[in-house]
Amino acid sequence: MGQTDVSPVTTIRERILAALQTAESDDAEGIRARTLRLVACAMRDRDVTARGQGNCAGCEDAEVRKLLEVMVAQREVSAREYDESGRISDAEREREEMEILQSFLPQPLEGDALEDAVDAVVNDLEATKLKDMGRCMAELQNRYPGRIETGPAGKAVRRALC
Template identity: 45%
Template sequence: MDLRTRIAAALKVAMKNKEAERLGTLRLINAAIKDRDIALRGEGAEDGVGDPEVLAILGRMVKQRQESARAYEEGGRLDLAEAERAEIAVIEEFLPRQLTEDEVAAAIDAAIAELGAESIRDMGRVMGQLKANYAGRMDFGQVGPMVRARLTS
């Protein structure tokens, strides 16, 4: 079952069970996906977004909410930070399991070995392969410095 179908099914269940917070988050997810569909249609694409793009949208949504929760905590608004974390929990239900640090390190080493990457000039190719193989399963903001460190040592 593709992600859109899973999200639509979860939305229906949330409506039936009258789960207001969950329903709101699922509607935000749908709106973000539809916004991307509309943008793609403007670029001439006939199909909507596929699962890889939906994973990217969900990943961005989680990252935005993590930053908001951190800002709310710093501002002393723990109630708003909790609301952001509740949204993160709903969004993460649709994301694949995140890789552990050891699994990320192994994936980086495998990509470097497979591509024969030797210098920092190969970083783009390594990151491209990791994004293609592990979209939504690792935080590429943290992976970039790890790849750079491996290629410069």
């Protein structure tokens, strides 16, 4: 009792809510605060839906990640449409929001990190043939949720198996 929790913020949800608090204290009407409020509202909406389906804890981190990915995709489309119609300032605003949203998404594995992850999975699964590629890809996606891009990972697995 009397001690404060000093554990690091680990989930995407916690990072977003902490960033929202900071953004609102710095500039409550700024684009960062407005964007994060939209995300928080969408997360609460997903929580209500999850609770209706019997998940009392609300939506999980994977669902929040998917939500952010959808919001980024929506802004990409909007920015392109605004560019085509000559509304440059609106397109720039959409791109700013997109950058804010992307900052909360896990960064995809690339280069040596991807090669190391692939080697570990191939060794752990004792995969030796191209026939094992599906198992390796599934395991990569399980170990690194949201961080595996199918194309580069598939090429890396193929190189490791051949």
